[in-house]
Amino acid sequence: MTLRIMTIYGTRPEAIKVAPIIKAIETADGMESIAVVTGQHREMLDQVNTMFSIVPDYDLNIMSAGQTLNEIVARVITGIDGILEAEAPDAVIVQGDTSTVMGAAVASFNRQIPVIHLEAGLRSGDISSPFPEEANRKLTTQITALHLAPTATSKDNLVREAVSENDIVITGNSVIDTLLFATENLEVTFDDERLEALSAARDAGTAGRIMLVTAHRRENLGEAMVQIGQGIADLATKYPDLTVVFPIHRNPKVREAIRPAVEGLQNVLLIEPLAYAQFTKALSLADVVLTDSGGVQEEAPSLGKPVLVMRENTERPEAVVAGTVKLIGTHRQRIVDEVSLLLDSEEAYNGMANAVNPYGDGRAAERTIEAVRWKFAGGARPVDFGDDRTV
The missing domain is CATH 3.40.50.2000 (Glycogen Phosphorylase B;)
Structure with a gap:
């Protein structure tokens, strides 16, 4: 059985955090990657894709001058819906808290396709700050099948909101995977x-x-x-x-x-x-x-x-x-x-x-692949990031 995993993202911060996940899916046994970008950030998004040699399978290019948040979400849902119908993925990965995330999660849920939420469980405690990100995260939580929390604190937030611990894996944050890759492997000039x-x-x-x-x-x-x-x-x-x-x-x-x-x-x-x-x-x-x-x-x-x-x-x-x-x-x-x-x-x-790093160890993508296998293909549950340290 091959798991067809669709990753949907639209902004540079999302691209930075999903890039190591997409690359891990591409090389994982028994998995097929489908990359979809909405283009919520255009030039900055393309830069990250180029750095990781990611060529999206679909590009909605949704942005136009002066769009409202509602217009962005409407275009995401409408655009993603047709792709979901055509590809029928086994699961959809979204990352974070943007309008792309919330819209893609709703579109997937309405198609009865399981949502995997990368960087799940972050909370400020104020629905209006950051705006609209706090609301986007909480809305996405309600329709997520697999919550990939970056830290134990994020997991605790989800548990307090009645999310089952059996649907949560602590992976660390994939931004550290990307940061370590960039600082250790890239020769950079300005x-x-x-x-x-x-x-x-x-x-x-x-x-x-x-x-x-x-x-x-x-x-x-x-x-x-x-x-x-x-x-x-x-x-x-x-x-x-x-x-x-x-x-x-x-x-x-x-x-x-x-x-x-x-x-x-x-x-x-x-x-x-x-x-x-x-x-x-x-x-x-x-x-x-x-x-x-x-x-x-x-x-x-x-x-x-x-x-x-x-x-x-x-x-x-x-x-x-x-x-x-x-x-x-x-x-x-x-x-x-x-x-x-x-x-x-x-x-x-x-x-x-002092370089205390509570967010990750560069292995979030590896744990994500293990978590997807566990949830959707009967693999072993991964060990949570933080089990052997104080987070």
């Missing part, structure tokens, strides 16, 4: 000459300190994003030896909020979004990471980087508990104060910079 020069200066020991910044969350658009820009400008002025590397999101609302505060500051490098391999290298160069991204909260601790998260809550509390991530919100002065503490206090910096 397209931006300023960033390439900074990398060379870092190698020569003359770069000073580096802070990597990412900001894009929907709930931070508006005044919060303005505060972020002003806080970064204050830090760049306060610490002339600090270079701020800011791959700025293409959302015009992000750019309109950030640019006025930082333009003209020589030590703030506003650059175009980086391809994934380049971003991992930029992450490796940084001394401090300032972000509102979920994925960066998982990746940076693996490289021993202190992470200050510009949010009021997080669905990824494990690194907060471990001490490598700190929630600081988006107020201008709080951003300045928290970054300053790390730059001025060796004790505070070292307290966050």
